[in-house]
Amino acid sequence: MYSTLVVLHILAAVTWIGGMVFLSLVLAPLVRGRKAAPEFMALFRSAALRFRPIVWVAIGVLLATGPMLLSLRGIHVTSPASWPGIVAVKLTLVALLVFLTLLHDLVFGPQVSRVSAIPISQRTAGEQVVFRTARWLPRLSLLIGLAIVISAAMLARF
Numbered sequence: 001m002y003s004t005l006v007v008l009h010i011l012a013a014v015t016w017i018g019g020m021v022f023l024s025l026v027l028a029p030l031v032r033g034r035k036a037a038p039e040f041m042a043l044f045r046s047a048a049l050r051f052r053p054i055v056w057v058a059i060g061v062l063l064a065t066g067p068m069l070l071s072l073r074g075i076h077v078t079s080p081a082s083w084p085g086i087v088a089v090k091l092t093l094v095a096l097l098v099f100l101t102l103l104h105d106l107v108f109g110p111q112v113s114r115v116s117a118i119p120i121s122q123r124t125a126g127e128q129v130v131f132r133t134a135r136w137l138p139r140l141s142l143l144i145g146l147a148i149v150i151s152a153a154m155l156a157r158f
Contacts, residue, residue: 002072005065012061013152017145019051024142041116052105059098066094086158090151097144100137108134 023044031044067077075087083091112134115127123131 002069005069005072008061009065009069012058012065013149016055016058016062017142017149019055020138020142020145023048023051024138028138045113048109055101059101062094063098084155084158086151086155090148090155093144093148093151097141097148100141100144104134104137104141108137 027044027047031040070077070087075083077091080088108130111130115123115131118127
């Protein structure tokens, strides 16, 4: 049982973080390098939209398996006062990453599609903020995701 949960947890984490690495470090620079030609922007948008449900399934698997794995190690999610420091760090980072993913998917993602259709010279200050925020939010999420992987490795040694 424990091994199965570990494998599912790791596969879900690899799927989520690996997809972020690919989109942020491979596909996004390719699109920017092409000066955002419409067909490349459409490719990026399609890839991101295709990845979105995969991310949410991975998050579901992580949120289901994580507490079970902690419980099997004698750490109960419902007793934060008893958590080792690394567990508190990891769960805080996970909560932040899930929040940023929600923010990206429900707020900034839909707005970027709309703002992208407006020529840069005609964008309002608010629309420019949306566009800039949408560019750094995935990078911040990736950094947090990598911090989660590091904390998970530290937790595995705990």
